[in-house]
Amino acid sequence: MKKSGTLRAIILTAIVTAIAVFTITSILPIAMGDKVLVSTQEYEDMVVLRSRFDKLLSLEDFIKQNFYQDVSDVDFDTGILKGLFQALDDRYSEYYTKEEYAALLEEFDGSVTGIGAYITPGPNGSVEIVSPIEGSPAEAAGIMKGDLIIEVDGESTEEYTFEGNQRRIKGPAGTQVHLKIQRTNPVTNVISEIEMTITRARVETPAVSSEMKSDTIGYIRITTFDNKVSREFSDHMKKIQDAGAKAFVLDIRDNGGGDLDQVVEVADQLLGVQTIVTIVTTGEPDTVYNSNAAKTEMPFILLVNENSASASEILAGAIQDGHAAPVVGDVTFGKGIVQTVRGLMDGTGFKLTVSRYLTPSGADIQDKGITPDLLKEELEARGFVTAFDEEGNQTTDGVLDYAIDYLQKELAR
16 A cells, blocks of 8 residues: 555656646746757747748848848848838838837927928829928928929939938938929929929928918918827917907818827817718727717818828818818828827837728728819819919919808808
8 A cells, every 4th residue: 555655646746747847838938958848839839930930031141141242231120120011012001210210209299300391202203292391491492382302312212212212301400411303383384303402400390370361261271180280270260269250261281181089179179960080990890980069150161182181181071071161172182091100119110001981971082082062173264263473483372262252252141
C-alpha cells in the first residue's frame, strides 16, 4: 500500500506540473536556456507571420546590399507603413510620421506653417490652388485661385504623390520654396507659366468671417470646418444680428471640409427638426445625425462651388433636402466618404476612410457632388455675371450678387 500510494503521488504531481506548465505557457513564453517555450497556437501564429514577412525582409536585405547608392539614411520601416495605406488606392487614407501628424493636428487647430493656401490634387500630377489664405505669403506673392503648381524647388510635381507635394510646399517658418505655376487666364484662356520664390510663415486660418452687405443683409463665410468652427459661427451669427441683419448669405465656396461633429453642430443651428446626415459603416448600424427644433429665423441662401467638399457637402445636402434655403453656385466636389484620424503611442498617426455618408434624401454623392438649385450658368443668363480683368483677377461675383438680390426681394415680401 505504501508503494502504491507513492506511485499515485508521483503521477498526481506529474499531472499537476503538466497542467501548470501548460497553463503558464499559454499565457507567457518561458525561457529555457537558449530556447523559449511557447504554446502551439503561438508557434503556429509565428510560422504564419514569418512566412508572410520573409519576402519583405529578404527584399529589404537585398536592397541594402545591392542598391547603387548609400541607403543608411533610408527609413524602410516608414516606407513599409506608408505602403500599407497606399495599397488601398485611396488618396484620403495615409500613414503619418511624427512630424506629419503634428502638422495635421496643427491644421485642425486653425493654423498652418507654409505658404498659406488651400490646395487640392490638380490635373497631370499638379497641385491646384483652391484659394490663398487672406494675409498669407501666397496671397502676397500673387498666387490665385485655379493656379496649378507644376514644380516645387525645381522638381516636377508629377514625381510625387499629392501628399508628398503638400509636404514639400509646406515647411518651417522663415524658409523659402521656389514654385513654378501654370495659370490659365479666365478671359483669354491663354496659359502662362510663372516662377516665384515664397518665404514660408506661420499662418492663422480663421474658419469664419462675416460682414454686412447692406443695412439688413449679413454675409458669413466658412473656409473650413476646424475644431472651433461651431462656436465661431454662433458668434458671427450674433455679430451680424446685432448689426441689424434680417437675412444672410452663407458662403462655403472653396471649403474643402473638416470635422463631422462641427458641421453637424453648424447645421443644427440652422435647421429645424430633420435628418442632417446618415453615416454608413460596414458591419455596424447606421448612425443618423438629427437637428432639434431650434433653428435660425432669418432667411438665408447657401453658396457652393466645385471645391465645396466633404463636410461642406453634408451641410449643403441637409439644407437642400430640408428645403431650408436655396443652394446656388456650381456642382460640388463629390466627396461622400468619412475618415477617422488616429494617433499612435509613438507620436505617429494615420487617417483611414471608414464610412460613407448619405444626405437626408438617401443620396450617395461620392464622385457625383450636389447639384445646386440654381447653377452659376443659370445666374449668368439672368444677368448675374462673374467677371475677370485681363490679368485674371475677379472683378465681379455674380453668384454673390444674385444671393443679395434674392434676399432683398425676400425681405421686401
